[in-house]
Amino acid sequence: MPVITDPAPLAELLRHDPEMAEVILAEAARQADSLQLIAAENFTSPAVLEALGSPLANKYAEGYPGARHHGGCELVDMAERIAVERAKSLFGAEHVNVQAHSGSSAVLAAYAVLLRPGDTVLAMGLQSGGHLTHGSPANFSGRWFDFVPYGVDPESGLIDYDRVHAIARAHRPKAIVCGSISYPRHIDYAAFRAIADDVGAHLIADAAHPIGLVAGGAAPNPVPYADIVCATTHKVLRGPRGGMLLCDAELADRVDRAVFPFTQGGAQMHTIAAKAVAFGEASTPAFSGYAHQVVANARVLAGALGAEGFAVTTGGTDTHLVTVDPSPLDVPGAVARGRLASAGMVLDTCALPYGDGRGLRLGTAAVTTQGMGEAEMARIAVLFAGVVRDDLDLRVAREEVRDLAGSFPPYPASYPARDGVGVPAGHPEAGA
Numbered sequence: 115m116p117v118i119t120d121p122a123p124l125a126e127l128l129r130h131d132p133e134m135a136e137v138i139l140a141e142a143a144r145q146a147d148s149l150q151l152i153a154a155e156n157f158t159s160p161a162v163l164e165a166l167g168s169p170l171a172n173k174y175a176e177g178y179p180g181a182r183h184h185g186g187c188e189l190v191d192m193a194e195r196i197a198v199e200r201a202k203s204l205f206g207a208e209h210v211n212v213q214a215h216s217g218s219s220a221v222l223a224a225y226a227v228l229l230r231p232g233d234t235v236l237a238m239g240l241q242s243g244g245h246l247t248h249g250s251p252a253n254f255s256g257r258w259f260d261f262v263p264y265g266v267d268p269e270s271g272l273i274d275y276d277r278v279h280a281i282a283r284a285h286r287p288k289a290i291v292c293g294s295i296s297y298p299r300h301i302d303y304a305a306f307r308a309i310a311d312d313v314g315a316h317l318i319a320d321a322a323h324p325i326g327l328v329a330g331g332a333a334p335n336p337v338p339y340a341d342i343v344c345a346t347t348h349k350v351l352r353g354p355r356g357g358m359l360l361c362d363a364e365l366a367d368r369v370d371r372a373v374f375p376f377t378q379g380g381a382q383m384h385t386i387a388a389k390a391v392a393f394g395e396a397s398t399p400a401f402s403g404y405a406h407q408v409v410a411n412a413r414v415l416a417g418a419l420g421a422e423g424f425a426v427t428t429g430g431t432d433t434h435l436v437t438v439d440p441s442p443l444d445v446p447g448a449v450a451r452g453r454l455a456s457a458g459m460v461l462d463t464c465a466l467p468y469g470d471g472r473g474l475r476l477g478t479a480a481v482t483t484q485g486m487g488e489a490e491m492a493r494i495a496v497l498f499a500g501v502v503r504d505d506l507d508l509r510v511a512r513e514e515v516r517d518l519a520g521s522f523p524p525y526p527a528s529y530p531a532r533d534g535v536g537v538p539a540g541h542p543e544a545g546a
């Protein structure tokens with residue numbers, strides 16, 4: 115019962131709403147002809163995209179399988195049960211909630227289970243790589259809870275577990291959050307569990323970034339250690355944009371109620387079906403090979419950028435993440451990011467373990483999905499350094515990036531590429 119019957123993708127949208135179809139196709143082309151080095155991004159499989167674009171998007175399904183507030187949920191109940199069962203076996207969790215709309219929604223729900231407004235929470239400071247949900251004043255977390263930050267050692271860039279322990283003893287938090295948007299090393303979940311137990315705190319692992327590596331056996335699993343694990347499904351895990359929570363049977367009902375009805379409404383059943391497809395893919399030997407290749411690629415990239423003169427934070431990586439300080443090259447992070455973007459290398463700036471300069475954060479999840487390996491990482495590092503140093507002409511670099519990306523199309527040729535689709539008017543690249 116194929117839903118997408120037209121072999122030419124977006125054919126209906128092109129007829130129906132060419133203005134939007136062109137934006138979507140141009141974005142697909144942008145993703146395919148530049149290098150996606152944003153550490154939080156990846157390319158889902160065409161199967162995941164089909165589930166996302168399916169009529170499950172039409173279904174209202176408040177509640178949980180077998181206990182919905184709407185009729186006609188028998189089939190979407192099957193979709194959600196499949197997603198939950200696959201995630202449970204993938205991560206060895208007694209319970210998984212797959213309804214969280216995003217990583218941030220998952221963290222909000224975890225706090226709703228374990229905390230009351232005003233409680234003290236210990237989390238990595240935003241200056242050191244904590245996420246907005248770890249106490250930013252611009253986020254609900256900073257508004258409703260009393261966050262105490264821990265950092266990383268300014269010299270090594272590593273978490274100093276003794277220091278975290280000392281801060282925990284001094285502040286007696288109700289919960290400790292471990293997880294980061296830019297920490298390139300494995301997190302010692304057993305050490306965090308021991309600290310939490312010593313001070314009587316709950317432990318929340320925000321594994322939004324590494325959960326895909328966990329699925330592939332390339333990073334330690336927080337599930338045995340944390341009371342609640344929060345995660346995204348769209349980063350290294352390569353599923354649709356969304357979140358999930360993992361916990362033991364004891365917290366299951368409270369976690370479910372914290373998601374719906376406490377913080378969310380109806381579940382997005384098309385996304386849940388797509389999550390199930392991604393969990394199925396992530397349980398294959400091929401995905402394990404992928405996860406290990408992601409790390410191997412990141413290590414080569416870190417080594418090569420170090421050889422080019424960048425200061426590599428923590429001296430390397432255990433994960434898909436590489437963070438570097440460009441200041442030894444006399445270029446500020448924001449300037450470096452701008453030059454790299456002009457050359458088609460898309461990435462973020464990030465906090466550094468020391469000072470208030472900005473570093474550059476790269477990830478290898480997307481380029482590895484495209485099939486790139488160590489040789490391509492070495493080539494990327496050379497282009498990267500030439501562009502940041504400004505001794506490689508931007509147009510030449512852009513052509514080389516186009517050439518490299520073009521050799522590893524993220525989707526089958528039929529997916530985005532269509533003749534006659536240009537850059538929409540108003541886009542910065544229009545007419546360039």
Ligand SMILES: *Cc1c(COP(=O)(O)O)cnc(C)c1O
Nearest residue numbers: 216217218245294295320322323
């Ligand atoms: C990405 C991320 C999130 C949030 O995910 P969204 O889906 O963007 O809300 C939360 N915590 C950490 C550590 C992350 O890396």
